[in-house]
Amino acid sequence: ALAEGMDIERITSLPAVAETARSCLICPMAHHATQTVFGEGSATASLMFVGEQPGDQEDLVGRPFVGPAGQLFDRALQEVGIARDDVYVTNTVKHFKFFRRNGRRIHQKAGVEEIRACAPWLRAERRLVRPRLLVMLGATAASAILQRPVVIGRERSHPIPLDDATQGLVTVHPSFLLRQPTAEAREREYARFVEDLRLARSLIS
């Protein structure tokens, strides 16, 4: 098993990084979750998407964005003609964090400590995939990557230069779309999200 201080930075291939992350025990979440949910997709993708953390279904299946938010994300990608196989999809934190209530697993927001502990994995993914554009889905991904507080409404929908000389783009998290109170709001926000994906596509073509 992996302990804190191990040199993730020296791993030179994406499959090796993913394999090493499987036995990561850097943070306490690793002891509760079913498995590490590492990023997946094209190792040479121009476009990388970063979400927050795996949810209940991702934890059980072992793949990112396969639950309700992931299905909506897939639909939006399809709508703008982005094939999921051509991009790389990952999360800021690689384990599901939850507590139990009446036998059900209730999602808990990852904290600053977990985000900090997991950061070397995302750094390794960025270093090895080298996307031209990094799309940050929601405030957790955006503030972890930009390393400052981010208000999505102010920073979405325009390219932002990142420290590794690539471009970043902030948009909402797909679960934000699921949380809209009315069908009308849901449709409006979904359309804005699709527009952001269209912009992402145009920025790499």
Ligand code: URA
């Ligand atoms: N939400 C996320 O941020 N990531 C997933 O993988 C699933 C839901």
